[in-house]
Structures are given as C-alpha cells and as structure tokens.
Amino acid sequence: MGLIVQKFGGTSVGSVERILNVAECVKQETERGNNVVVVVSAMGKSTDQLVKLAKEISPQPDKREMDMLLTTGEQVTIALLSMALNQKGLQAVSFTGWQAGIVTEPVHGNARITKIDTVAIESQISVGKVVIVAGFQGITENGEITTLGRGGSDTTAVALAAALKADKCDIYTDVTGVFTTDPRFIKKARKLLSVSYDEMLELANLGAGVLHPRAVEFAKNYNVRLEVRSSMEKIEGTVIEGEATMEQNLVVRGVAFEEEITKVTVLGLANSLTSLSTIFTTLAGNHINVDIIIQSTTEAETANLSFSIKTEDLMETLRVLEDNKESLNYEQLDAENKLAKVSIVGSGMISNPGVAARMFEVLAANNIQVKMVSTSEIKVSAVVEEKNMLKAVEVLHEAFGLSHSA
Amino acid sequence: MGLIVQKFGGTSVGSVERILNVAECVKQETERGNNVVVVVSAMGKSTDQLVKLAKEISPQPDKREMDMLLTTGEQVTIALLSMALNQKGLQAVSFTGWQAGIVTEPVHGNARITKIDTVAIESQISVGKVVIVAGFQGITENGEITTLGRGGSDTTAVALAAALKADKCDIYTDVTGVFTTDPRFIKKARKLLSVSYDEMLELANLGAGVLHPRAVEFAKNYNVRLEVRSSMEKIEGTVIEGEATMEQNLVVRGVAFEEEITKVTVLGLANSLTSLSTIFTTLAGNHINVDIIIQSTTEAETANLSFSIKTEDLMETLRVLEDNKESLNYEQLDAENKLAKVSIVGSGMISNPGVAARMFEVLAANNIQVKMVSTSEIKVSAVVEEKNMLKAVEVLHEAFGLSHSA
Numbered sequence: 001m002g003l004i005v006q007k008f009g010g011t012s013v014g015s016v017e018r019i020l021n022v023a024e025c026v027k028q029e030t031e032r033g034n035n036v037v038v039v040v041s042a043m044g045k046s047t048d049q050l051v052k053l054a055k056e057i058s059p060q061p062d063k064r065e066m067d068m069l070l071t072t073g074e075q076v077t078i079a080l081l082s083m084a085l086n087q088k089g090l091q092a093v094s095f096t097g098w099q100a101g102i103v104t105e106p107v108h109g110n111a112r113i114t115k116i117d118t119v120a121i122e123s124q125i126s127v128g129k130v131v132i133v134a135g136f137q138g139i140t141e142n143g144e145i146t147t148l149g150r151g152g153s154d155t156t157a158v159a160l161a162a163a164l165k166a167d168k169c170d171i172y173t174d175v176t177g178v179f180t181t182d183p184r185f186i187k188k189a190r191k192l193l194s195v196s197y198d199e200m201l202e203l204a205n206l207g208a209g210v211l212h213p214r215a216v217e218f219a220k221n222y223n224v225r226l227e228v229r230s231s232m233e234k235i236e237g238t239v240i241e242g243e244a245t246m247e248q249n250l251v252v253r254g255v256a257f258e259e260e261i262t263k264v265t266v267l268g269l270a271n272s273l274t275s276l277s278t279i280f281t282t283l284a285g286n287h288i289n290v291d292i293i294i295q296s297t298t299e300a301e302t303a304n305l306s307f308s309i310k311t312e313d314l315m316e317t318l319r320v321l322e323d324n325k326e327s328l329n330y331e332q333l334d335a336e337n338k339l340a341k342v343s344i345v346g347s348g349m350i351s352n353p354g355v356a357a358r359m360f361e362v363l364a365a366n367n368i369q370v371k372m373v374s375t376s377e378i379k380v381s382a383v384v385e386e387k388n389m390l391k392a393v394e395v396l397h398e399a400f401g402l403s404h405s406a
Numbered sequence: 407m408g409l410i411v412q413k414f415g416g417t418s419v420g421s422v423e424r425i426l427n428v429a430e431c432v433k434q435e436t437e438r439g440n441n442v443v444v445v446v447s448a449m450g451k452s453t454d455q456l457v458k459l460a461k462e463i464s465p466q467p468d469k470r471e472m473d474m475l476l477t478t479g480e481q482v483t484i485a486l487l488s489m490a491l492n493q494k495g496l497q498a499v500s501f502t503g504w505q506a507g508i509v510t511e512p513v514h515g516n517a518r519i520t521k522i523d524t525v526a527i528e529s530q531i532s533v534g535k536v537v538i539v540a541g542f543q544g545i546t547e548n549g550e551i552t553t554l555g556r557g558g559s560d561t562t563a564v565a566l567a568a569a570l571k572a573d574k575c576d577i578y579t580d581v582t583g584v585f586t587t588d589p590r591f592i593k594k595a596r597k598l599l600s601v602s603y604d605e606m607l608e609l610a611n612l613g614a615g616v617l618h619p620r621a622v623e624f625a626k627n628y629n630v631r632l633e634v635r636s637s638m639e640k641i642e643g644t645v646i647e648g649e650a651t652m653e654q655n656l657v658v659r660g661v662a663f664e665e666e667i668t669k670v671t672v673l674g675l676a677n678s679l680t681s682l683s684t685i686f687t688t689l690a691g692n693h694i695n696v697d698i699i700i701q702s703t704t705e706a707e708t709a710n711l712s713f714s715i716k717t718e719d720l721m722e723t724l725r726v727l728e729d730n731k732e733s734l735n736y737e738q739l740d741a742e743n744k745l746a747k748v749s750i751v752g753s754g755m756i757s758n759p760g761v762a763a764r765m766f767e768v769l770a771a772n773n774i775q776v777k778m779v780s781t782s783e784i785k786v787s788a789v790v791e792e793k794n795m796l797k798a799v800e801v802l803h804e805a806f807g808l809s810h811s812a
Contacts (some may be wrong), residue, residue: 057493064499068485068491073478
C-alpha cells in the first residue's frame with residue numbers, strides 16, 4: 001500500500017464535469033490500494049476573474065489582500081472535489097493551505113515554503129481518508145495567508161510528496177507528458193518516457209510550460225519521483241527522476257522555444273567594469289528578468305552591452321535605464337524586438353562538446369541567423385528572429401534525432 | 407474616540423462600485439475620529455452561485471465541505487474592501503473568521519459562537535488600522551471552518567461589538583431603518599427612530615427581514631447598541647436598545663406580516679394528552695418549525711389539533727405525520743394553505759389588555775376572518791387568508807395610529 005500525491009491544475013478542474021472526472025481519477029488510484037493526497041488549483045479562469053475584480057478596485061492592490069483574495073479560488077475547488085468524492089462513496093476531507101500545515105516565509109505573492117507540519121494530513125490518511133489540499137497557498141508563522149506565486153500548486157504537490165515521503169507525485173495536466181518539443185507546433189514531437197530533473201528544469205525554464213521549474217527544483221532536492229500525465233487520457237506520462245533511465249543514448253532530449261524576446265543594447269558604456277553590475281542590479285531592483293547577456297570587449301575606451309528580456313518588460317527596461325542614464329554613464333540605447341529563443345537540452349551534452357557547433361551548423365545550413373548565444377552544461381540557447389523560430393525548432397528536432405520515425 | 411462596528415450585507419457589497427461606496431462610508435466614520443471594525447457578507451448572489459455549483463456535484467453536499475465552500479464568499483469581500491480602503495489612503499487589514507478569533511461550537515452549517523479571542527483585532531486597532539472581518543464564519547477549537555447559518559453576518563457584527571466593547575454596532579442595509587410595517591407594500595409605513603430589543607425580536611421573527619433575530623438576541627444579552635441604517639442614503643436609521651426611548655406613548659410599534667403559511671389539522675387524536683408532545687417532538691426532530699398551535703378541548707374521547715407551518719414545509723410535515731400515524735394514533739390529516747400571518751408588536755401591550763380585542767374588532771369590521779390566533783406579552787398574531795393580508799396590515803396600521811400624517 002503506497003502513498004500517492006496527485007496534482008490537478010486549473011484546466012483539469014475547470015468545470016463541474018471535470019471535477020467529477022478528477023474524482024474518478026482519484027477513486028481509481030484508491031482502488032489500486034493506494035492512499036491518496038490530492039492537490040488542486042483554482043477552477044479554470046477563476047483566478048483571472050478575481051484579479052480583474054481587484055484591478056477594478058485598485059490599480060496596485062495590496063499584496064497581502066491579493067493573497068487573501070486569490071486563495072479563495074483553491075478553497076472552492078477543494079470543497080467541490082471533496083463533495084464529488086463523497087458522492088462517489090469515498091471518504092474525503094479538504095484542507096486549506098493552513099489547515100494542511102503548509103508554512104511559508106512572511107512574503108506575500110511569492111512566498112517560499114519553509115516547513116510542512118504533516119500531522120493533520122497524516123491523521124486523516126491513517127483513518128483511510130483521501131486528503132484534498134488547496135495548492136498555491138500557505139500561512140506564515142504569524143497566521144497570515146500567503147501564496148506561492150507562479151507554479152505554486154506544482155510546488156505544493158511536490159513539497160507535500162517530500163514531507164509525506166510519498167512514493168510518487170503525479171502531476172495531472174492537459175498534455176500527456178513532456179515532449180521533445182511543443183507538439184502543438186511541431187508535428188513530429190515525441191513524448192519522452194523519462195527525463196532527468198536537470199533536463200526538466202531546463203525544459204521548464206525554457207517555456208515548455210508543463211511543470212514549474214521551482215517544483216522540479218524542489219523534487220530534485222528531495223528526490224521526489226514525479227510523473228507528468230494527462231487527466232483526460234489514461235496513458236503513461238513522462239517520469240522525472242534522478243537519472244533519465246531510458247533513451248540514454250540520445251545527447252539532445254528536447255528542443256524548447258520562447259517567443260517575444262527583445263534584445264536591448266547599451267552603447268558607449270564609459271566604465272564597463274563597474275557599470276555591468278550596476279545595470280543588472282538596477283534592473284533586478286525593478287523586477288526585470290534579464291536572460292542572455294553579451295558584452296563586447298573592445299580596445300576602445302567605451303564598451304557595448306547587449307542582453308535579452310521578455311518583450312513585455314521592454315518599456316519598463318527602457319524607463320529604468322533612461323532614469324539612471326547619468327549614473328550608468330552610457331551614450332545610447334538600442335532595442336531589437338520580434339526575436340525568439342530556441343534551445344536544445346540534454347544531460348548528455350556535458351560529455352559532447354560538439355553539440356553547440358552542430359546546432360549552429362544546422363541553423364546556418366537553413367539560413368537562420370543567430371543573434372545571441374548562451375550555453376550551460378546541459379543546454380545551448382540561440383536567439384533568432386521570431387519568424388525563423390519554428391523552422392529552427394523543426395530542423396534541430398530532426399537533426400538531433402528526436403522526430404518520430406513516421 | 408470611540409469604537410464602531412459596521413456591518414454591510416450582501417447587497418451593500420454586491421459590486422465593485424458598491425464596495426467603493428462602503429469604503430467611503432467607512433472612511434467617513436474614521437474621519438469622525440472613530441476606530442472602525444467592519445463586518446461584511448459575501449457579494450450579492452455569490453453564495454447562491456456557490457450553492458448551485460455544490461448541488462451540481464452532489465444533491466446533499468457534505469456540510470463540512472459546504473462550509474469550506476461558502477466561507478470563500480466573505481473572504482473575497484474582505485480582501486476587496488481592504489484594497490478599496492487602502493486605495494482611499496486608509497490603513498486596513500482583512501481577517502477571515504478564524505483570523506479574527508471567532509470560535510464556534512463544532513457544528514457545520516449553523517454553528518453558534520462560543521468565544522471571540524480579540525487579541526489580533528485589538529492589536530490592529532491599536533496601530534490605527536481599520537479591521538475588516540468576514541461575517542458568517544468561524545472556526546472550531548480543532549481548526550475546522552464553520553458557518554453561523556442564516557443571519558450569520560449580523561451575528562458576527564453584534565458578537566464582535568460585544569467582545570470589543572464597541573460603542574455601537576451599525577447594521578448597514580438596503581433600507582433606511584425599521585419601519586412600522588413593510589414600506590414596499592404599505593405606503594403609509596413610517597420609519598421608527600428607536601425600538602427595544604424585544605420589539606425588534608418580534609418584528610425580526612415576523613418577517614421584517616432587516617435584522618436576524620439571533621443577532622438581536624445577542625445584542626440584547628450583551629446590551630449592544632444597534633442602529634439599522636442605509637448604506638446608500640446618509641440619513642438617520644433606527645436605534646435598537648434596551649428601552650425604546652422615543653414614541654413611548656404608542657402601544658403598537660409595528661405591524662409585521664408573513665405569507666405562505668399553511669394550517670395543518672390533525673383530526674381524531676386518540677390520546678391527546680401524550681400525543682401533543684409526541685407530534686411536536688417528531689416534527690422538531692425533522693427540522694420542521696411549528697408556529698401557532700391550537701388544541702380544541704372537547705368532551706369527546708378524541709381531540710383535534712391545528713398548527714401553522716411555512717407552506718414550503720408542508721410536504722415534509724405530511725410525510726412525517728403519515729409515517730408515524732400508528733404511534734401518533736390519529737384518524738385524519740387536513741391542510742389549508744394560502745394563509746398569511748399578520749402581527750402587531752409593541753412593548754406597550756403588556757399593560758394594555760384591550761389591544762388584542764381592538765385588533766380583532768378592526769379585522770372583523772373589514773370582513774377579514776381570523777383563522778388562528780397567538781399572543782405574547784408584546785405581540786398579537788392572527789392567521790388570515792393570504793388574499794386579505796395586505797388589507798389587514800393596512801387597516802391595523804391605520805387603526806393603531808402608525809400611519810404618516812400625510
């Protein structure tokens with residue numbers, strides 16, 4: 001008799017019909033003889049509706065009150081799912097984040113879990129109940145309601161699986177698993193039967209939006225065995241664990257991509273040595289995430305600096321840089337948008353130095369210009385023009401042997 | 407500097423615009439130099455929507471899960487109102503029932519408050535914050551979320567006013583106060599400037615749905631000064647306190663009425679002595695509220711018994727009586743519906759024995775037949791045909807000197 005943590009996202013619980021479907025899914029797991037803890041998100045678009053209400057009241061709602069507001073979303077789902085399970089003859093009990101003992105740091109909107117007091121959940125499991133926990137939320141030591149930010153429900157599920165020493169954490173979603181690339185755009189995309197935590201981290205970070213990187217990180221740190229699978233189709237998903245146990249022979253495991261990238265260039269930086277850190281400290285202080293950074297080292301007295309950001313952050317980035325023009329001491333700003341990032345990911349790359357070279361070769365052969373490059377031990381990213389993105393993904397997917405044999 | 411508890415019901419917080427209006431109302435109270443604790447209900451029809459969702463999942467949803475579901479409604483309102491106050495430059499903080507320290511008995515759907523731990527609220531008041539509390543909800547000693555049942559938010563407000571020793575508890579609603587009768591039906595209805603707790607209790611119990619009787623009872627027990635007033639119009643409301651301080655000369659203070667009453671008659675009761683208690687114990691055990699009871703005492707061996715119920719309970723009442731026909735030992739059941747109850751209320755009646763007689767005289771003079779009668783120290787009720795109800799209210803309102811001079 002094992003213990004399984006199941007997580008169902010907003011789409012999977014988006015209607016009464018779907019909640020009943022989830023209840024069936026939970027029931028089947030109990031019929032396999034397992035104890036089940038279920039983590040759910042808010043129903044479909046309900047969080048968006050709450051955010052809209054808040055924005056009508058205040059353009060910048062207080063973060064504490066925003067947490068108070070948004071946590072009602074999951075509370076609705078846990079109650080409804082518990083009713084659905086009761087209706088199917090199962091004994092179920094729902095817990096809000098605080099009832100489940102999920103303690104976070106005292107930060108609103110993006111809190112990290114500091115500990116989980118599993119006593120309440122364990123006592124319900126011990127009497128044979130299915131425990132349903134509201135994802136995305138916790139409580140501070142002082143009794144303030146907090147939320148975990150993006151990917152919060154995934155994180156709740158993985159953290160609970162770790163704290164409860166569950167045998168497995170199943171992440172149910174609207175896709176059937178993790179693919180070699182996005183199957184909505186690339187027909188030859190193939191489902192992976194297993195990936196390693198590190199590969200998943202890179203794939204998640206790169207916009208393969210199946211599972212939040214924070215949750216993967218958590219799973220990696222506590223060695224929680226994850227499976228990403230479909231809540232609609234009863235088929236095998238993708239297992240994420242320490243080492244990808246299958247298909248080890250493949251160097252590249254997936255091709256990720258992300259649109260709406262802008263490259264910002266700061267021209268004529270007077271003192272490149274100090275201004276580099278000053279620029280990024282300033283941007284970070286304004287919550288702008290910078291991705292790839294390239295500094296041109298020249299013999300001249302001034303240097304140029306380029307970095308990539310999400311296009312949605314462009315206005316704010318320009319404002320921050322212009323507001324600080326004097327202290328940063330540069331001549332001019334330049335921005336190029338309509339760019340995209342294409343990345344190849346795979347643990348096998350560590351021991352295969354030729355992979356990046358092969359990537360550029362393939363792109364060049366297809367007349368795709370590379371604007372920026374970044375590499376890590378298990379990933380190579382290239383910024384290309386947005387119009388070339390899907391073509392780049394397709395040819396790389398093919399060249400690294402990821403496509404269906406079909 | 408005083409402490410005022412304000413309560414706003416579902417209609418008063420039914421939209422973003424109305425929540426902003428409530429915020430303005432709270433702000434004005436703080437500008438008078440008072441500390442304010444605000445109790446709010448769920449927005450407009452949101453509770454109904456949640457109930458509908460639950461019913462789609464289960465015809466008889468688990469009560470614990472129903473509480474879990476419904477308490478999200480007020481949590482949404484407290485967060486939005488707090489945002490609205492922050493937006494207006496006030497320091498505000500919202501509390502769910504459990505955060506506000508509202509402890510209830512371990513009953514779901516209709517829990518009574520057992521104690522209020524005011525530490526959290528008081529510490530926020532002491533730093534000058536407006537505290538917004540979710541009405542209708544509490545928590546058991548074991549950390550289970552409960553609801554207070556009908557009139558719950560009124561009860562929360564009054565209980566908080568008592569626990570915090572507030573100077574006053576203002577119940578904001580969609581009417582401007584307590585009237586001599588329902589102004590929607592009787593044009594000559596007049597607003598009362600003050601009524602006693604006992605009068606309000608009778609008026610509330612009799613369907614003048616401004617304030618829940620439970621809250622009035624609570625206010626009476628803890629001597630909380632209440633005022634019922636409009637959240638839309640800035641005019642004086644009706645004060646409810648120990649003694650009605652104004653208009654003492656009037657014997658009758660108001661005329662209340664209630665539609666959809668059914669009279670049930672049990673014919674041929676064999677053993678009227680024991681069966682009287684058996685019948686009402688059986689009905690109470692099935693949650694059927696019986697109002698007026700009349701037993702005909704005859705010389706015969708069998709007796710007849712009549713009682714009034716809400717028409718909506720008729721089917722259930724007949725079922726219960728028929729299921730227990732053998733033990734109750736009666737011959738036949740009869741039911742007359744399309745009845746209504748009209749009541750005159752006033753503390754002055756205690757010392758005016760002629761009031762009931764005057765009432766019947768007035769009704770008789772208008773050809774209105776009285777089907778059943780019930781009296782208490784401050785109330786006389788008469789059951790009449792529904793078609794005669796408004797006529798009865800009108801002539802009684804006039805006869806007891808309650809009408810506008812207009």
